[in-house]
Amino acid sequence: MKRIAIDMDEVIADFNSKMIPIFNTRFNTQISLADLEGVTIQQLRPDIKEQVEAMIGEAGFFADLAVIPHSQRVIKKLTETYEVFITTAAMEFPLSFDAKFRWLAEHFPFISPMNIVFCGNKSILNADYLIDDNARHFEHFSGEGILFSAPHNKQVRGFRRVNNWLEIESMFSL
Ligand SMILES: [Mg+2]
Numbered sequence: 001m002k003r004i005a006i007d008m009d010e011v012i013a014d015f016n017s018k019m020i021p022i023f024n025t026r027f028n029t030q031i032s033l034a035d036l037e038g039v040t041i042q043q044l045r046p047d048i049k050e051q052v053e054a055m056i057g058e059a060g061f062f063a064d065l066a067v068i069p070h071s072q073r074v075i076k077k078l079t080e081t082y083e084v085f086i087t088t089a090a091m092e093f094p095l096s097f098d099a100k101f102r103w104l105a106e107h108f109p110f111i112s113p114m115n116i117v118f119c120g121n122k123s124i125l126n127a128d129y130l131i132d133d134n135a136r137h138f139e140h141f142s143g144e145g146i147l148f149s150a151p152h153n154k155q156v157r158g159f160r161r162v163n164n165w166l167e168i169e170s171m172f173s174l
Pocket of ligand 1: 007008009010011132133134
């Protein structure tokens with residue numbers, strides 16, 4: 001069975017839809033999704049990087065993110081022919097572990113906890129495919145990286161790119 005590793009934030013969990021309004025309220029700004037083209041929120045506002053990371057790092061921040069459309073149905077289908085792992089670089093925000101784990105249990109109950117990997121450097125992963133919005137994780141990855149489109153990676157070239165879960169569904173001929 002071939003193995004697929006799938007990232008969480010901005011791949012199955014809609015991080016920006018929650019982050020942007022909270023960010024705007026808390027820092028009294030009016031950024032939109034378009035402002036995040038090519039940059040992360042930390043790169044957009046390096047002046048308040050630490051406060052932003054503290055905000056994202058709060059326990060529970062990840063608890064109520066919306067599910068990216070079609071990801072549940074397509075991943076469920078993938079599990080019929082592939083070994084599927086959810087792999088998230090959770091070490092950046094250690095207080096997120098509990099919320100992320102509960103979020104997966106709620107929205108992806110068909111993924112066994114044994115197939116959930118909270119990691120730092122994703123080069124440790126041994127899989128045939130890695131679906132991720134951060135191309136930096138593909139650099140030392142032994143399988144094929146599949147770049148899931150997000151505003152921040154719009155200019156990134158050199159990887160197979162998918163714009164949504166329907167494209168993944170046809171890529172894997174499900
Ligand atoms: Mg991500």
